[in-house]
Amino acid sequence: MTLINAVGIDDIAIYSPGHYYDLADLAAAHGIDPAKYTKGIGQERMAVPSPDEDIVTMAANAVAPLLSDGVRDAVSTVIFATESGIDQSKSAGLFVHGVLGLRPNCRVVEFKQACYGATAGIQFACDLVRQRPAEKVLIIASDIARYERGSEGECTQGAGAVAMVVSANPRLIEIHPQSGLFSLDVMDFWRPNHRSAALVDGKLSIDVYLRSLTEAWADFRRKGGLPLDAVDKLCFHQPFTKMAKKAFGALAEAAGPEAAHLGEASYADSQVYGRLIGNTYSASLYIGLCSLLDNCAENLGGRTIGLFSYGSGSVGEFFTATVRPSYRRYLRADAHRTMLDARQRLDDATYAAWFYEVPKQVEDRALPQEAAGRFRLAAVEEQRRVYEEAIPEAQLVPLQAVA
Ligand code: CAA
Numbered sequence: 001m002t003l004i005n006a007v008g009i010d011d012i013a014i015y016s017p018g019h020y021y022d023l024a025d026l027a028a029a030h031g032i033d034p035a036k037y038t039k040g041i042g043q044e045r046m047a048v049p050s051p052d053e054d055i056v057t058m059a060a061n062a063v064a065p066l067l068s069d070g071v072r073d074a075v076s077t078v079i080f081a082t083e084s085g086i087d088q089s090k091s092a093g094l095f096v097h098g099v100l101g102l103r104p105n106c107r108v109v110e111f112k113q114a115c116y117g118a119t120a121g122i123q124f125a126c127d128l129v130r131q132r133p134a135e136k137v138l139i140i141a142s143d144i145a146r147y148e149r150g151s152e153g154e155c156t157q158g159a160g161a162v163a164m165v166v167s168a169n170p171r172l173i174e175i176h177p178q179s180g181l182f183s184l185d186v187m188d189f190w191r192p193n194h195r196s197a198a199l200v201d202g203k204l205s206i207d208v209y210l211r212s213l214t215e216a217w218a219d220f221r222r223k224g225g226l227p228l229d230a231v232d233k234l235c236f237h238q239p240f241t242k243m244a245k246k247a248f249g250a251l252a253e254a255a256g257p258e259a260a261h262l263g264e265a266s267y268a269d270s271q272v273y274g275r276l277i278g279n280t281y282s283a284s285l286y287i288g289l290c291s292l293l294d295n296c297a298e299n300l301g302g303r304t305i306g307l308f309s310y311g312s313g314s315v316g317e318f319f320t321a322t323v324r325p326s327y328r329r330y331l332r333a334d335a336h337r338t339m340l341d342a343r344q345r346l347d348d349a350t351y352a353a354w355f356y357e358v359p360k361q362v363e364d365r366a367l368p369q370e371a372a373g374r375f376r377l378a379a380v381e382e383q384r385r386v387y388e389e390a391i392p393e394a395q396l397v398p399l400q401a402v403a
Contacts, residue, residue: 006174007126008321010136010167011071012290013332015062016160016277017053018372020045020343021351023155029348030150037155042241042271046278047159047343048351050370051358052377055082055142056095056387058161061373063100063140064393065332066165075165076135077128078108081117081282083191083311084144085110086385096140099375099387114189115237115281116311117141118162123317125166126175133168140164143281145239146197149356153200156240157355158278162286171330172293172323173305179319180220182212189312196359205312206246209237212316213247213308214254220318228258231320232303233296234267235288237310239279241271244288247308269296276340285309293323294333301325342372 022045027034037043049058059080080093091110096102111117111124118141125137142161147153188205191198213236221227228251236247244267252259273291274280280287285307293300300323309317346354366379369390378388 005169007129007168008166008170008174009164009172010170011066011165011330012162012172012286012293013062013065014160014162014273014283014287014290014336015058015373016047016280016340017049017058018343019048019050019346019354019370020276021048021346021348021355025348025351026155040242041155042245043155043275043278045276046155046157048346048354049144049159051354052367052369053159053371053373054086054377054385055084055144055161056086056092056099056385057371057373057375057377058159059092059096059140059142059163060099060375060387062142062161062163063096063138064374065335066138066163067100071136071165072102074134074136074167075102075138076106076132077125077137078102078106079111079121079125079137079139080109081111081121081139081141082143083112083114083117083281084146085112088193092142093140095385095387099389113315114311114313115143115239115284116309116315116317117282118286119309119317122164122166122175123179126177129166129168137166138163139166141280141283141286143283145279145281146355146359147200148197149352152202153198156279158280160277160280160283160287162280162283162290164286170324172327173321174324176226176320176322178220178223178225179317180216180218180223180225182215182219182316184208184212184314186314188314200312206243208312208314209243209310209316210246210250212310212314213250213318216308216316216318217251217254225318226304226320228255228306229261230304231262231306232266233270233292233300233305234262234308235270235285235292235305236267236308237285238271238274238288239284241275244271251308273336273340282311290336293327294331294336299328301327
């Protein structure tokens with residue numbers, strides 16, 4: 001058997017739609033003080049998919065920059081995590097597999113457990129790579145967070161995808177084998193099959209999130225996971241950025257003196273993208289991780305990150321990772337910022353039509369081009385979704401790694 005030193009995330013890219021709705025406009029539409037959103041919830045904008053975008057197009061746009069020839073040939077498994085699936089049977093990953101021409105001798109599967117699915121995918125991927133170190137696993141998380149118009153959850157909506165390559169001897173972060181778990185059958189957030197918008201008991205969801213964090217943390221420590229005084233940065237699942245502050249408070253209280261060296265600076269850089277994109281459910285924790293790596297001014301090489309994943313319903317997992325020494329050479333920070341800066345602001349009527357009317361359309365149709373990304377949904381023909389490469393790669397803002 002080949003000996004491997006480390007397993008973890010070798011590459012990461014994010015994608016979010018080219019349009020957003022400003023929470024100042026949402027506040028004006030509902031007659032609410034905008035400070036409730038910007039300060040109370042900690043959100044500024046929500047990303048809004050155009051009618052020709054869905055979880056598949058966002059995913060394909062996130063994955064495409066990762067596919068150098070070496071990666072394309074080595075991907076043995078594609079795991080697609082989502083809770084806004086487009087089909088009850090076929091994995092969204094197969095559409096991505098087709099659009100991007102991945103190799104046929106590859107397994108493709110969809111994982112679902114609310115916002116937690118991608119973490120199950122990461123753990124599964126790490127174990128696959130430990131068994132077969134030459135293989136790479138592609139993890140995609142892509143979601144559209146949608147609540148009822150006018151509900152308390154509306155201000156936390158968003159859309160986006162993250163794509164990660166898990167490999168042996170990764171260039172970005174090594175994931176440690178210990179993890180702490182906590183599962184509880186609870187109705188804090190759910191979406192029956194006939195609904196496009198989630199139902200949520202907001203206060204309960206916050207309570208269960210915080211309980212899951214402290215229970216998963218305690219399980220992590222019981223199993224020999226690192227004490228918090230060995231952790232330098234924290235990254236929490238972020239349905240809205242204020243949640244990270246609440247999570248930090250609960251964890252610091254549970255960990256006591258072990259957390260004395262940690263403060264707001266330990267998680268602030270992980271909030272930059274989420275504040276501008278909104279909730280992305282299964283992608284949210286990993287967009288937060290990407291935000292931390294891209295935006296932290298300190299060199300994180302050799303530093304340890306504690307990560308908490310939460311999916312309502314509910315599953316929580318706490319685990320740790322060490323940042324690799326040369327990670328900065330492989331980030332796409334400039335491209336991510338350029339993509340977010342280039343977005344167009346939507347007026348209220350367009351936002352409402354795109355976010356709430358489009359999911360009701362089930363008939364066959366051709367879709368005019370609105371999407372800013374390379375891949376889009378061109379049509380629905382005989383109930384089949386037809387995707388296309390709408391913008392040639394050469395015309396796009398480069399999403400290659402900086403170095
Ligand atoms: N200026 C500044 N702050 C203000 C303010 C103002 N004018 N008005 C209110 N605030 C503050 C409040 O004091 C409060 O702060 P704290 O939480 O620190 O006490 C904050 O703004 C929110 O105010 P409310 O509690 O009154 O907000 P709300 O009742 O309208 O709803 C919510 C908040 C429950 C989070 C709601 O947005 C919601 O249901 N969101 C969706 C569910 C969710 O995201 N749950 C998170 C845990 S579950 C999870 O993580 C899985 C997932 O992704 C869904």
